Amino acid sequence: MNASRSPVRQSSVRAHNLALVLQTVANSADRPSRAAISASTGLTRATVSALVDDLIAGRLLTELDPTPRTGAGRPAAGLALTPDGPGGLGLEINVDYLAACVVDLTGVVRHRFVTRADQRLLPPAEALAALGGLAARARAAADADGIELAGAALAVPGLVAADGLVRVAPNLGWQDVDVPALLNLGLPLTVDNEANLAALGELRTDGGTPTFLYVSGEIGIGAGIVLDGELYRGGRGWSGEIGHVTVYPDGRPCRCGANGCLEQYAGQEAVAADPDLAAAALGIALSAVVNLLDLGVIVLGGGYAPEFDRLRDGIDAELRRRVLTAGLAPVALRAATLGPDAAMRGAADVVIGSVRDDPASWLARSRPAQAV
Amino acid sequence: MNASRSPVRQSSVRAHNLALVLQTVANSADRPSRAAISASTGLTRATVSALVDDLIAGRLLTELDPTPRTGAGRPAAGLALTPDGPGGLGLEINVDYLAACVVDLTGVVRHRFVTRADQRLLPPAEALAALGGLAARARAAADADGIELAGAALAVPGLVAADGLVRVAPNLGWQDVDVPALLNLGLPLTVDNEANLAALGELRTDGGTPTFLYVSGEIGIGAGIVLDGELYRGGRGWSGEIGHVTVYPDGRPCRCGANGCLEQYAGQEAVAADPDLAAAALGIALSAVVNLLDLGVIVLGGGYAPEFDRLRDGIDAELRRRVLTAGLAPVALRAATLGPDAAMRGAADVVIGSVRDDPASWLARSRPAQAV
DNA sequence: CGGATTTGTTTATTGGTTGAATTATTTGGC
DNA sequence: GCCAAATAATTCAACCAATAAACAAATCCG
CATH class of the missing domain: 1.10.10.10 (Winged helix-like DNA-binding domain superfamily/Winged helix DNA-binding domain)
Structure with a gap:
């Protein structure tokens, strides 16, 4: 205790x-x-x-x-x-799209908006302004349904500090972007890493084991670690950087400066080029995670989900060989059930989760103007 | 929340x-x-x-x-x-010794008993009977001081399931040993992995950061993961098996059946043979841990503590190179402050910690016969 | 010596759960 | 068709623990 x-x-x-x-x-x-x-x-x-x-x-x-x-x-x-009580606004910004959704207290996605556009070309302030527009549309839709938004959460593909400061988002070209300052929605805003939020999305939809690793393979590779139903964020919020776990110590040089990072063997391009190599590399890195954290379930999401059948056996083989306790209890491998919306869904879930976990605060709120 | x-x-x-x-x-x-x-x-x-x-x-x-x-x-x-209130009985069984200690509520070791003998030659029941004898002596000493033991905890170098069943302790030659059944002290008994308990020992003595990794290098290599002041045990209690994290995928064969496990490059023999190789291998494995868990502090204990000066630079170099966030916040490396007693101390700390964390249960206990 | 100051205790009040009794609403047997 | 059994939900007095404010105790300082 x-x-x-x-x-x-x-x-x-x-x-x-x-x-x-x-x-x-x-x-x-x-x-x-x-x-x-x-x-x-x-x-x-x-x-x-x-x-x-x-x-x-x-x-x-x-x-x-x-x-x-x-x-x-x-x-x-x-x-x-109630489906018409408080709701959550889930937001996502990624390399080639912006997205927003409204999820009600029951977990149903009530509204969903996506804008496809290359965000790498824009300065952060402009990208966030566009996202703000999307958020306003989502909010209007929520209001029309009688849903009062309890807050918003934004998924970002990068390292996020506790106060919402995005330290670095390599694939967006962002560095030290103060998101809460640039995106004022008039709502409490949480900013978090996309893999973290996608992991939480899986947690809520799965409903099964509350302890698992979610691995998302995009251009980079991120992971969300869910322990006992809670996301483990690490001391500074920078956990889950599995993409830079060393797989081959003297292997391919990585953009991070090191050699042999998982990302070089199991990133989007590598998976396309050689799925077997990617599976072996993933298996090695995931074995390390399981040996360290004793996780029983691994969920493959993002770009890995559609390739799951091609990757499964190769990963499994390494897990069986390299996980010390594989003989005592096997590790279950699954594809993510949520599609590309996982992070956005997870973001919205964080908001409604905050109401579900602490309804007293919600009930005690100084009742804001209903549906402005 | x-x-x-x-x-x-x-x-x-x-x-x-x-x-x-x-x-x-x-x-x-x-x-x-x-x-x-x-x-x-x-x-x-x-x-x-x-x-x-x-x-x-x-x-x-x-x-x-x-x-x-x-x-x-x-x-x-x-x-x-109070130094004369409840106390904790810490026990340890290891390859070449048995140990017991009594720690009072203030954290002071009041009594300490060690028996040197090779435990690998004995069947588990005999080893545990000998330990029971040591525990009885410790208990008598506690009674003489007016200390009422609140419970006992035993450190074992192996995988321990939640109910105290030791699934496997390779260096003792144990397999599926039901410790609570064989060691009846008339006290609540906790059984846990030695690295886990040693980590908790460091936590209590350090008092500093509540989130760190404790790595213990003996014949095997174990790690205790302490997150926010609490030991992370994993889904089945088998976390921290850093000794079998893969460092060189096609490297030396390990007794676990895999290739290139850390243990083959940074176990006791390997450190003695080539400290630089050990440091590099440790650095690679520790980088993986930090990338995954975002830990800011790593404590080297067990056999690593006396070798700390020889290992530090080599480990540091790999951490700087391979930890993604090393540039944002460095990882602190420290030698353990507790010596070989760490696990036993940690075990006793677990007992007194249970009283400190939940005094109400202790106060409400059906007062057992004082000093039987 | 007396006022200021800080510590610790006493007492009435309040918030919130409990347990038992009560009311409400259905099924099923005669 | 009516009464007993069963289950659901509410009401109400009692209790437990924290609070706030007043009070008592013990020291320092002028």
């Missing part, structure tokens, strides 16, 4: 239990009743009722008239997340 | 705040007063007083008569951890 550094007051108890109830509903396949929530959380029915009342009043839950249950006794009222 | 799966009742609030107060005292360089604790935690003085009363009654804190303070106003009563 890691006792965090802050005191707990009674209101924290309520905040915690509100989150507990909301997440129980969210993670439930069916529509649980108050009594079912009480049974599965250990809270009293009375307490659950009180909490649910708050969540309904705050437009996070709805009671469904048609009760999906049978048996003897008073029928239960099914509870579910 | 990760809302965990359990409900929070009022008693949890108290449990949390008890831990908060106790840890505030533990992490304080001086002897804080109730008022100082109140200021640094945000709890009311009245609340702190009530909590401190409980902790004193439960023999976790003591009030120090000589108050180390000056100024105007009523003098404060200094608070400190």
Whole structure:
């Protein structure tokens, strides 16, 4: 148990239990009743009722008239997340497109906007201005649906510091771009690495194992490490740079200055040129990850997903050979289920996840002008 | 915020705040007063007083008569951890010795017992029986000091499953040894990998950065990954197997069946034979770790500690070359401060850490026979 | 010696969960 | 068709723990 550094007051108890109830509903396949929530959380029915009342009043839950249950006794009222409560604005900027989407609390993509254009030619401020326009359209669409955006998150193909400063995004040609200063949406904005956010997108859609590695193969190679349902960002937010893990110490020179980086053997071009070489290199690097972190599941996304069948066996062979515990428990390899939208979806999920994880803060917000 | 799966009742609030107060005292360089604790935690003085009363009654804190303070106003009563409260029993079994120690709540090693003998010749049951004898001596010594052992933890050089089952300890010749069944001390027993526990030992003594990698070079090479002050054990508890990270894909064959594992280039023999080669190989593997996990500190322990000066530059060179973010923030390399006792110390620290992190459970224990 | 100052305790209040009793709404048996 | 059993949800008194504010204790300083 890691006792965090802050005191707990009674209101924290309520905040915690509100989150507990909301997440129980969210993670439930069916529509649980108050009594079912009480049974599965250990809270009293009375307490659950009180909490649910708050969540309904705050437009996070709805009671469904048609009760999906049978048996003897008073029928239960099914509870579910509201599709017309708060929503998340997911944004992505990448080499050849801009994208925005609105996801409601239930996780459904309600609106999706994409602009194809080469972003490498533009100064960051212009690219972000264009993205701001897209975001405004998304926001108008959300307003029309009665969805109040709780925040926005932006996926960037680069290293992002904790405050949203993009230190370097090589394929965009960006360096030290202060995104929050250039992209003011009037919403709380989170900026994160695209592989990180794509990993979170996979987490939410999969629903299965909460601990896995997501590897995205584009021009560069990035990875998102999800441990116990949470993204591991590292000390400075620069985790997951698997593209620069050394595979062949004296191998091909990399643009980063080192030799034999994975990126040179399993980047987009390399995969196209020689899938077997790419698979072997990936297998070597992934074995290192599994030996270090004891992950049971690896998800291949981005450009790897469509090539999955061509890569699988080659990767598997290396994993079986090089992972110390491969004999005790095999490593599962899967293709990502989300397509190219993964990062944008993950970004939106981060926003709605923040509401689902801490509904009390959302309910307590100084209610902003509804649908300006 | 990760809302965990359990409900929070009022008693949890108290449990949390008890831990908060106790840890505030533990992490304080001086002897804080109730008022100082109140200021640094945000709890009311009245609340702190009530909590401190409980902790004193439960023999976790003591009030120090000589108050180390000056100024105007009523003098404060200094608070400190009691040296005669609960203690931890740290155990270690390794290739050529058995060891046990008693550490009190303040972190001081009160007693230490070591038996040198080759454990590879013995069946596991016999080795554990001998360890049990050592543990009994340690317990008697603790009793004589008025220390009530809160539990025991055992460091083993091998893969340990969550329930204490040692799946394989190659250098002991163990396979599937059910340690808790063979070593009944009448105390809660934790079994963990030696590198993991040594890492925790370093964490407690260092007190500095809570995120680092501890690498221990013995016959095999193990690593403990400490993230935000907590050991990362991986999905099945088998994290940190850095010894089998591939360094040279087509290199020397390893006893694990793969080729080019770090262990073949930086194990005990390899370091002795060619320190430069070992340093380069370590540097390559450590670069992979840093690229993946964004760690800022690496601690070299075990057999590496005495060789630190010979290894440092070679490792550093590879890190500078191969870590993508080396230019943005350098990686700090350090030798471990704890000697060969690190794992045993870490084991004892785990026990006293469990009391410090959750004093409420300790206070609520069905008081066992004192000093049987 | 008396005011200022800081520490620690006492007391009434508040917020939030609990448990038991109560009300509500269905199924099923006679 | 009506009553018993069963299940769902709400109401209400009790309790637990933190809070705020007043109060008591112990020292320094002028």
